[in-house]
Amino acid sequence: MVPPRDRRATLPGSPDMSSTPAVPAIRAWPRVTGQRMRRLAAVLLVAVWTTAGMPAHADTALQNTPELIRNVLEAVVNITVRKDMKRVSPAAEMAAATVSSSKPDHTAPPDIKTFIGSGFVVDPDGLVVTNYHVVEDAFEIKVMLPDGTVLTGTMESASRLADLALVRIHPDHKLVPVHWGDSNKVAIGEQVFAAGNPFGIGLSVSAGIVSAVNRDIQSTPYDDFIQTDATINHGNSGGPLFDMEGKVIGVNSAIISPTTGSAGLGFALPSNSARFVIERLEKYGWIRPAWIGVKLQQVTEDMAQAMGMSQPQGAIVAWVLPDSPAHKAGLEVGDIVLQYNNQTPQDERALLRDIVATPVGTTVPLVLRRDGVQHTVSITPEVFPRDQWAKQDAPLATERPKIVIPPDLGLNLAPVPKAEKMSLGMTDGLTAVLVAGVAPDSDAARRGMTDGDLILRVQNKSVATPAQVQAGIDAARAAKRNYVLMLVLPKVRPTPGPKWMALQVGVDG
Structure with a gap:
């Protein structure tokens, strides 16, 4: 089960800097505490894979579906x-x-x-x-x-x-890119199809419907997933979710399931959120989010009753950072944010996403309620401090492991004793070198070579002594090859005859 993370509703720059900064679309890590269903559910970071019913908008869409799919798969x-x-x-x-x-x-x-x-x-x-x-x-x-x-x-x-x-990547020809769709227009019940690499078997496609939008899987305070009744399989992570016009409306990212298999609850990152992130990464190398410096919480029914409100509405300010845009605009702890930039967010997750996407330096109106009275203030978001953002969002550096390959590849070789040639399966005129031992952690051992095997050829040259085998290995290294090819007669042969085996002599890259 994927371990849950603490995802408190905190804007960037809140006093608790361990909390997650605002971002339009957040990695799907589930909160699995609370209700019994959530204790059972584990969000698996794999892509949506749909198998529910034939997709169509109309008869023409049904007729054109095979051609449409063939075209869009060129980009997957x-x-x-x-x-x-x-x-x-x-x-x-x-x-x-x-x-x-x-x-x-x-x-x-x-x-x-x-x-x-x-x-x-x-x-x-x-x-x-x-x-x-x-x-x-x-x-x-x-x-x-x-x-x-x-x-x-x-x-x-x-x-x-x-x-x-x-x-x-660096192809030798122009590739076919996807066309983006507008995820804000995605409707529940709309038929969609997904493409990817389930279980590593190769490019595959299947279809389903949109089960819900703006889905909160309690992964972060910013969740906005498209839910689909997908049959999810390992290996589809990162693949596209298409609408019936062949446009990408989501990036398949997560499922919730009480097992490692599908329970019909698949989630895709909306295309509009994905495009925002992608365009920022291409332009700046990071998301460069806008920031106002407050901590917000959704007003719940209990909170509303405590404040004498007839119904829950807006997001309440829990903290304001000194010298932040919110502080400069006059926001105070206890204020209830009702509107931002002339929009009424349906929840605090939408408000956080709106704040992040605001052009830095642009002054926008913010409507709040304080002590039962509605006020409008102007606020100018700033850039989130990059060093603090990088601690939680920048990709981690990865070093290539140092793989040590011994000169002899971990092979203990010996001449074939004349008295044992017949028992080892050697016919007249056949030369070979006996494998007397194989280092347990060597590439040869992992590929199935074992003591008692016979090496007949190295790089398609016959060998009769251990020195000749080593010379073939050395020649492959000198030629800057990463592998040496050997013809091996196994001691135990499921099928008659020898087999070719490539053993690593160098490190890729």
């Missing part, structure tokens, strides 16, 4: 990453486990694990969007295009809080 990619688990935090490890590959890499060192996810192209020159938790702590990122081309990716910028990352 599969992402495979490798992480050094010794360097991964427990929380990040839990998040990474939710997108783990269904095909474990038994050839990697024990602490190196492979994970898979999804993404989509937003710039034809090679900019890909995915969830941050997919690439978090990754020292290697591989992006597979729809045509099967695999390219090395680099995380260009990211927001931990928004759970979004921009990955740069």
Whole structure:
């Protein structure tokens, strides 16, 4: 189960600096305390995967759906990453486990694990969007295009809080980018489809409907998720949620489920929030959020009764930071914010998002109630101090692990005793070198080589002595190869005959 985080309703710069700064879209970490259902539910950081019914707006949409899907899939990619688990935090490890590959890499060192996810192209020159938790702590990122081309990716910028990352690849041709839709226009019951890489089996698509909008999964004070009745699978994190016009209306990010499988509760980050973050990351390298310096709480029914209000309305100010924009505007503890910038937010989460998205330096009206009397003040948001923001939002640096490969690859080799040639399966004229032992943590051991195996060829040259095997290994290194190819006759053969085996002699990258 993903551990819950303390997500108090706090604006940036509140006295409690451990609280989360405001951001339009926040990573989906659930609060699993409280009601029995929430104790059972665990938000898994994987993407929405829908399988409910055939999508359509009308007969024409039904007829055009296959062609529409074929076109939009040109912008969807599969992402495979490798992480050094010794360097991964427990929380990040839990998040990474939710997108783990269904095909474990038994050839990697024990602490190196492979994970898979999804993404989509937003710039034809090679900019890909995915969830941050997919690439978090990754020292290697591989992006597979729809045509099967695999390219090395680099995380260009990211927001931990928004759970979004921009990955740069360098294709030899222009890519097909997605077209953005307006998530503010998404309606409950609208039919949608999602694309991604479930279980690492490859690019797949399925369909469902929008179950709810502005969904609060108690992940943060800013939740605004699109809920869909998705059948969620591992590996879809970071993939797009499309409307029936083929436009991206969300980034598939989370599910709630009492198990590791789907319970029909899938959540996508709205496209408008995603675009806000992406555009800020591209322009500034960080979100550069607006900030007014107050702590707010939604007015509950109990609070309203305590204050003599006929019904709960607005967000109450719990703290005002000295010298903050809110302090300069005259806000006080106990004020109730009713409107911001001529808009009436439906809850404090919407208010926080509105504040963040305000152009810095723009003076806007704020309507508040104080002692039963309504007032309008002018407030000018400032930039959140970057050093404080970076502590909670900047992506963490990742170092490539140092993998030591012994000169002999961990192989203890010996000539084949003449008396044992027949018992080892060697026919007349066949030369080979006996594997007398294999280091347990070596690449050879992970690939299944064991004592009693015979090495027949190295780089397609016959070998008869251990020195010849070592010479082949050395030659591969000298040629700057990362692998050496060996023809091996296994001691235990599920199928007759030898097999080719590539053993690592160098470190990728």
